[in-house]
Amino acid sequence: MGIPIDLDTPIFACSCVAGWTAHVLEQYAHNRLIRPRAEYDGPKFIPYIPLEERS
Template structure:
């Protein structure tokens, strides 16, 4: 997610300006471990909390901000489903391995 790159940099810069990089550092460490252990890269939400924190946004607003940023997409999906009157199905077929054991 290219947005994650920009938010990562913003989080780092804000932490450095405030003299408190612990939230950025913690998120960067989680990113490093997830990439190494699971091969997963961060999406835009990965650095949201540390950035919001540096901006002074109250914790109880993080979830509403998350939802507000997605409402237009959710609404578009609802309108599409109502217009077509059928379940929305993926346009791709999964071709990966099957019956892989769950590893927490």
């Protein structure tokens, strides 16, 4: 398409903003928040390791 590489990030950001705006308008139209139905499956607790002890 001949689009300069320097414009990759701004074009990507514009498309994200358009999607986010569409989500907000949809939520306002239905007067409710739409949240994903996902549960975190990761570890419950990750112990802290001081910097001196990390490899």
